[in-house]
Amino acid sequence: MLWLLQSGVMRVSEFISFIYSNLDTAAVATYQHLYLSFGSVLLGMLVAIPLGIWLTDKEKLAEKVLAVTGTIQTVPGLAFLGLFLPLLGLGVVPSMTVLFLYSLLPILTNTYTGIKGVSPALVEAGMGMGMSPRQLLFMVKLPLAFPVIIAGIRIASVYIVSWATLAAFVGGGGLGDPILTGIMTADINFILMGAIPAALLALTAGWILGIVERLAIPRGLRG
C-alpha cells in the first residue's frame, strides 16, 4: 500500500517536472487544440443552426438531411481523415473539415427538434395575431428553443474536443501530437502531456456550456 502511494507520488512529481521543462511544447499543443476545436464547432454552428431553422417546415427533407448527417457521424474518425487525405492533404484544413462534419449532427438535430418542439398553441397565437413567420421565429420560437440548441452545441463541443486529438495524424497539431509521440517512444509522460489537458478541456467545455444552457432558459420558464 505504502509502496503504491510512494510510486504514485514519484510519478506525479516526475510528470510535473517533465511538463515544466517542456512547457512550450505543451502550450503550443494546447493552443492548437483549442483552435481546432473552437474553429470546427463555430463553423458547425454557422452551418447547422441556420440549416436546422430552415428545415423546420420541410419535414420530409429534414428527415433525409438528418439521416445523412447521422451516417456521417458513424464513419470512424481515422477513416474520414484517410478519405480526405488525397483531396485535402495534410495539416489544419483536413482536420477541421472532419471535425466540422462531426459537429453537424448534434447541433442540427437539436436546432431542428428544439424549434419544432415549441407548443403549437403558441405558434397559432402568434400567427393569429399577425406575426410574420420571421417575427414568430425571432420573438417566440428561437428564445424558447435556445436551451435545446445550446445543449446540442455542448454535446458537439465535448465530442469535438476529444476527437481533435486525431488531428495529429495528419499534421494538424493539437494535443494528439504529444500523445502520438508518447506512443512511439512508450513514454507515459508525453502521453499524459496530451491526455490530461485534452480531458480537462473536454470536461471544462461541457461544464461551462452546461451553465450557459441553464442560463439560456428564458426567465419566464424557470422554476
Added chain:
Amino acid sequence: MGGILTLTVEHLVLSAAGVGLALLVGIPLAILITRYRAAAGFTMAVTDVLQTIPSMALLAALMIYLGLGNQTLVVTLMIYSLLPIVRNTYTGIISIDKGLIEAGKGMGMTRWQLLRMVQIPIALPVIMAGVRVAMVTAIGIATLGVLIGAGGLGAPIWRGMQIVDSSMILSGAIPAALIAIICNYGLAKLENAVVPRGMRVSSPAKS
C-alpha cells in the same frame, strides 16, 4: 484483397469483443444501480468522465500498463462502450411506468421474474440503441488500434498515411466506414425488431 477481408473481420471481432465485455459488465452494473439509486449518480458521473477522455489518450495510457496488442485495445473498447450501455440500460429500466411494476409485484412476481418478464423486454429497444452507439464508437476507436500493435483496418490507413499512398489509405478507410454504416443500419433494424409486439406503433392502414 484477401488481406483486407481478414483485417475487416479482425476489426469487427475486436469491436464486438469490446462491446461484448461492456455488456457483461455494464448490464448487471446498470441493473444494480436501478436498485441502489444513490450509487446511480456517482456511476453515471464516472462513466461520463471516462467517455470524455480522448480515446487515443486512454488507449496510449493503457498501453503503458497493459502492453501492446489486441488485449489492450479490447479493454479500451470495453471502457468506452460502458457509458452508452450502462446509461441506456439504466434509463430504459427506470422509465418504465411504475404502475406496471406495482401490478407485477401485486401478482406475486419476484424481483427476478419482474426483471426477466417485464422490465428487460420493455427496455430492450433502448438497450439495443445503447449497443448500437457503443458498436459504432468501437469500430471508430478500433481504427486507432494499429498504434498499439493491435490488428484491424487501422493498419492500412496508418501505413498509407505515412508513405502517402492514397490507394492503401482507401483500402482501409472505405471498409472501415462501410462496416460502421452497415452495423449502424443493421443494429437499428434489430432495435426495431425487439420492440415487444404489443407495444408497436401500428402503421396507418392503406386505403
Added chain:
Amino acid sequence: MVKFKNVVKAYGNLVAVKNLDLEIPEGELVVLIGPSGCGKTTTLKMVNRLIEPTSGSIFIRDRNVMDLNPVALRREIGYVIQQIGLFPNMTIEQNIDVVPRLLGWPAEKRKRRVYELLEMVGMEPDIYAPRYPNELSGGQQQRIGVLRALAAEPPLILMDEPFGALDPIARESLQDELKSLHSRLNKTTIFVTHDMDEALKLADRVVVMNQGEVVQVATPETLLRKPANDFVASFIGKNRLNGESLQSVVEIMLPDPVTVYPQMGLAEGLALMKRKKVDTVLVVDGERKLVGSVAVETLDRERKRAKTIGEIMDQDPPLATIRSQASAKEAFDLIVGEKLKYLPVVDEKGVLVGLVTRNSMVDALASAVWGDEGE
C-alpha cells in the same frame, strides 16, 4: 361588419363549411355554436385567414379578406384561443403589447396602453406587468389573453372557445368580465363555443351551426322561445324552461331591500328590523355600495359592547353577491350551491340594486312554472 357570401371550405371530400351566408353587424357579440365538427371554428379561422376558403368571399367592412395582406389583416383583428397561448418567455407587459410592438407604436404609448388595459380588468399594473405567465393562474392568464387581443384597439375580435380550458369558477368570472367589457367597448366580437349556457349568457346574437351549415340565427331570447327545429331545441335542452320567463336575476329579486348605514346605532337597527320584519339587513355606504350585512342575532348579542352597526357588521369572506347582468339561473345555482340564505344583487360599481332571497326565488319560480302560461 363581417359578411360571408357563399363561403365553402372543403378538405378533399370532407366539406367543413357549406355555402355559408352570414352577416355580423358592427358592435355585436355574435356567438357561433354547435356540436363538434359543425364548422364553427373553421368559419372563425377563415375571417383572419388562418384557414382560406375553398370558394366564396368574406368581407370585413366591405373589403375582401383575400385582397388583403394576411399578416397586416391579422394585426387588425384580436385573436383569443382556448389554449391561451401567452408567450412564456415574455412578461405580461411584453405579451400584451406584442401587436402594438409589431405595429411600431412608440414605447410610451405602449406602456400607457398596457397599464390602461390592466386597470380595466382590475389587475394592478405595477404588480402584474413585470410578471411571467407561469406565475399566474389559468383564469388570470386568459384575462391577459383577452387584453392582448384588445391592445392594438382592433375593430374586430375573434374568440375560439376562449374559456373552455378554465375551471368553472374562472370561466364564470371571465364571462362576466367579457360581458362587461363588451358593453363598455362595443367591439364587434365573434365568439365560438359549444356551451349553450355560455352562448345564451354572452350573445347579442346566436348562430347555431350543424354539419357545416347555419341552422338558426337569433337573439338568445328568440332562440329560447322559438327554436327553428328539433336539433336546435334539443341543443338548448334544459335551459328552455328556465329561459322562457326567467331571464335575468333582476326579474326574481326584491328591488328594495332593507338597508342601513354603518353609522346607524344598534338599537335603531334592531327596531328597524322588527318593524320591517326581516332578520338580516344589508349595510350600504353613502353611494349605496354594499359594504356588509348584519343579522338580528348579532345585533342582539353585541348590544352592550358596540355602538354602531359598522362595528359589528359581517363583511366576510367577501360577501357573496351577484351582478345585475347575471341570469336567474345563476342566482339559483349560487344560492343552492353555496347554501346561501340570500344573495345581494349589485351592478358593476358595487352599488346595491336588489336582493334575492330564497322566498323571492320560490315566488318567481312558482309563477314561471304555474303562473303565466300565455306567451
